[in-house]
Amino acid sequence: MSDAGRFDPALVAAGTAALDAMKADSPGLVLAVLISDDGFEVVRTPRMGEQDGRFASMASSVQALSEAVIHELQIGKGDAVIIQAASGVVIQQRVPGRSVVLSALFRTDESLGRCLVGVRNCTAALDAAISALPSGSSITL
Amino acid sequence: MAEHVILVVGPMGAGKTTAISALSDIDTIRTEAVNTERDVVDKATTTVALDYGEIELSPNEKIRLYGVPGQKRFDFMWSILKQRAVGMIVLVKNDAEDPVGDLVAFFDEFREIHERGGVVVGITHSDLAPRPTTYEYQQIVAERYPSALAPVFTVDPRSRDQLVVMLSVLAANVDSRAMFLAR
Numbered sequence A: 001m002s003d004a005g006r007f008d009p010a011l012v013a014a015g016t017a018a019l020d021a022m023k024a025d026s027p028g029l030v031l032a033v034l035i036s037d038d039g040f041e042v043v044r045t046p047r048m049g050e051q052d053g054r055f056a057s058m059a060s061s062v063q064a065l066s067e068a069v070i071h072e073l074q075i076g077k078g079d080a081v082i083i084q085a086a087s088g089v090v091i092q093q094r095v096p097g098r099s100v101v102l103s104a105l106f107r108t109d110e111s112l113g114r115c116l117v118g119v120r121n122c123t124a125a126l127d128a129a130i131s132a133l134p135s136g137s138s139i140t141l
Numbered sequence B: 001m002a003e004h005v006i007l008v009v010g011p012m013g014a015g016k017t018t019a020i021s022a023l024s025d026i027d028t029i030r031t032e033a034v035n036t037e038r039d040v041v042d043k044a045t046t047t048v049a050l051d052y053g054e055i056e057l058s059p060n061e062k063i064r065l066y067g068v069p070g071q072k073r074f075d076f077m078w079s080i081l082k083q084r085a086v087g088m089i090v091l092v093k094n095d096a097e098d099p100v101g102d103l104v105a106f107f108d109e110f111r112e113i114h115e116r117g118g119v120v121v122g123i124t125h126s127d128l129a130p131r132p133t134t135y136e137y138q139q140i141v142a143e144r145y146p147s148a149l150a151p152v153f154t155v156d157p158r159s160r161d162q163l164v165v166m167l168s169v170l171a172a173n174v175d176s177r178a179m180f181l182a183r
C-alpha cells in the first residue's frame, strides 16, 4: 500500500528526485523512505519492496519518541536518530522545520559518517525543494 | 506505595491525549505529530507513539498512565504498551461512525488486560451525540465480555474530576481482582 495519493503530487515529485539523488551518491543505501509526521509513506527508493506502511508508522513513532527524549533532557535542537544493528544502520532526520522525516537504511560497509552526510544532504535538498512548492508552507511544523 | 500501569485506549479523536494531560500531576510526555488525516478526524495533531503521565490517586497509590495511538497502523505500539498494564480505560467517541464497533475492537485487541486486570469504559463526545446510551454499551459489554465486569461512564476527557472518578473505580477493581486471584 502506497500512500502517495494522499500527498501533493509536487511533494511526491520533489521527494522522488531527492531520494534518487541520495541513492546515486550512496552505494550503501538499501532503502530510503520519506514519511509524513504521522507515519504515512510519501515516497521510497527503491520503488518496490515491502509497502504495507509498517516501516513508515514505526519510523514516525521512533522520530516522535526521540524528539520527546530531546525535549525531556533539554539538549537543544534535534539532529539525527541513529539505530545501529549488526547488519544495517538506520538513520532518520527531520527535514528542518517541516512535517516530513527521512528514514534511510544503509549497509554496514558504508561508514557512519558518509551515511550521515548523505542523509543531511538529502534533507537539505528536500527543504529547498519544499520551500519552492506552492504547498510548501503547509508542510511545516 | 502501590503502583499501577494503566493504559488509555480507543480510536483516534476519542480524547486519550486530552485525558492524560488533564489527569497527570506531572508534565506529560507527548508524541504528537501533524495529522494528515483531517478527513478521518478533524484535529491538528495525532499521537504517533505514546502519551505518558502520572497521578497520585491517594498518598499510597500512584498510577502510571500510558496513552496509545488510536490508529491500527500503530499496533506495534499497542503490543509494547500492553505488556506491563494491569488495567485500561477504553474511551469511545460517541459521535464516530461506529462507536460500538470501536468498543468491541479495542476490547478484543486488549483482551489480555481485562482478563488479568481491570477495565472501565468512558463514553466521550456524548454532548455531540447522545446515542448510543451507556445502557446500550453496558448490554454489549455484558453479553460479549461477561467476566470483564466493566463499568461504563459518560465522561468528558477535559474534566479532571470526571476522569478521577472513573480512574478510582478502575484502580479499586484492579486491586479487588488481584486480591481475588491471590486467594
Ligand SMILES: Nc1nc2c(ncn2[C@@H]2O[C@H](COP(=O)(O)OP(=O)(O)O)[C@@H](O)[C@H]2O)c(=O)[nH]1
Pocket: B010, B011, B012, B013, B014, B015, B016, B017, B018, B019, B043, B045, B046, B047, B070, B124, B125, B126, B127, B128, B155, B156, B157, B158
Ligand atoms: N465536545 C467534546 N469534545 C471533546 C470531548 N472529549 C474530547 N474532546 C475534544 O476532542 C479532541 C480529542 O483529541 P485527543 O485528545 O487528541 O484524542 P486522542 O486521539 O484520543 O488522543 C480534543 O480536541 C478534545 O478537546 C467531549 O466529550 N466533547
Ligand SMILES: [Mg+2]
Pocket: B016, B017, B018, B046, B047, B067, B068, B069, B070
Ligand atoms: Mg492521542
